[in-house]
Amino acid sequence: MSVYHxxxxxxxxxxxxxxxxxxxxxxxxxxxxPVAAAFLELQPLLVVGxxxxxxxxxxxxxxxxxxxxxxxxxxxxxxxTGGPPPADPLATALATPGTAVGAIxxxxxxxxxxxxxxxxxxxxxGFAVEAEQVFANCPKYIQRRELCERVPDRVPGTPRALDRLxxxxxxxVAAADTFFLATVHADGADASHRGGNPGFxxxxxxxxxxxxxxxxxxxxxxxxxxxxxxxxxxxxxxWTTGTTLQLTGSARTRFGAGGERTVxxxxxxxxxxxxxxxxxxxxxxxxxxxxxxxx
Numbered sequence: 001m002s003v004y005h006x007x008x009x010x011x012x013x014x015x016x017x018x019x020x021x022x023x024x025x026x027x028x029x030x031x032x033x034p035v036a037a038a039f040l041e042l043q044p045l046l047v048v049g050x051x052x053x054x055x056x057x058x059x060x061x062x063x064x065x066x067x068x069x070x071x072x073x074x075x076x077x078x079x080x081t082g083g084p085p086p087a088d089p090l091a092t093a094l095a096t097p098g099t100a101v102g103a104i105x106x107x108x109x110x111x112x113x114x115x116x117x118x119x120x121x122x123x124x125x126g127f128a129v130e131a132e133q134v135f136a137n138c139p140k141y142i143q144r145r146e147l148c149e150r151v152p153d154r155v156p157g158t159p160r161a162l163d164r165l166x167x168x169x170x171x172x173v174a175a176a177d178t179f180f181l182a183t184v185h186a187d188g189a190d191a192s193h194r195g196g197n198p199g200f201x202x203x204x205x206x207x208x209x210x211x212x213x214x215x216x217x218x219x220x221x222x223x224x225x226x227x228x229x230x231x232x233x234x235x236x237x238x239w240t241t242g243t244t245l246q247l248t249g250s251a252r253t254r255f256g257a258g259g260e261r262t263v264x265x266x267x268x269x270x271x272x273x274x275x276x277x278x279x280x281x282x283x284x285x286x287x288x289x290x291x292x293x294x295x
Contacts, residue, residue: 011224024218048060051231052093069081083095145281180193195287196212212263
């Protein structure tokens with residue numbers, strides 16, 4: 001049975017990388033290997049993507065805690081202590097048994113990341129994800145940062161619900177070197193990372209963003225999902241202040257004749273939360289894989 005659904009296969013064929021995708025796809029499976037379990041237990045940040053069961057909107061939400069708040073509690077299970085605040089767009093989804101979720105643990109300190117997809121099961125202390133696919137990615141486009149400190153007394157601001165970007169939100173996006181992308185398909189969800197030098201995400205208008213899709217691992221999980229279902233959620237964060245910007249909307253990919261790909265995202269909703277995360281990270285060391293990397 002293929003690890004890819006029809007959307008991913010369509011994009012792989014369009015780009016001409018099906019054979020390479022088949023080779024990379026052999027690394028996908030439901031089992032959490034010891035190295036993956038050890039990696040998870042060191043992480044203070046987890047990003048989860050899913051569709052809200054009431055509205056159908058797709059969101060990406062950040063979860064933070066002391067290392068160990070995310071851990072493997074079985075060969076195919078990841079448990080999370082705590083969860084998003086009640087006002088978070090995914091609070092209901094993560095409390096609903098059987099919700100399809102994608103999650104990514106990204107460690108800027110080592111430029112490592114691990115992704116998993118599965119189904120939610122609420123627990124007395126938070127929730128668990130029954131894993132269906134677990135895999136690691138290469139360090140491409142991850143900016144190196146050190147975790148300067150946890151700021152446990154940082155008080156989150158009041159979330160602001162918006163239907164388009166204002167000047168403050170547009171500035172956060174324009175300055176970003178990293179964001180997280182949540183997508184869905186008929187049988188699951190995915191959370192992934194996108195990185196580049198500041199300015200790689202363009203604010204086209206108050207309700208439209210665009211970014212280049214850089215060459216990756218040839219699986220085309222995110223673009224494959226968007227090919228079949230344009231719903232998407234984006235998460236931008238300020239690595240110093242902990243401020244987050246969650247966007248929901250739809251995305252389409254333009255495939256250029258020379259192999260270039262551009263994704264255009266239409267904003268239909270946003271949540272801007274000052275000081276949402278109790279983490280402060282150092283200034284970035286940009287990935288050497290970034291196009292137009294500063295010298």
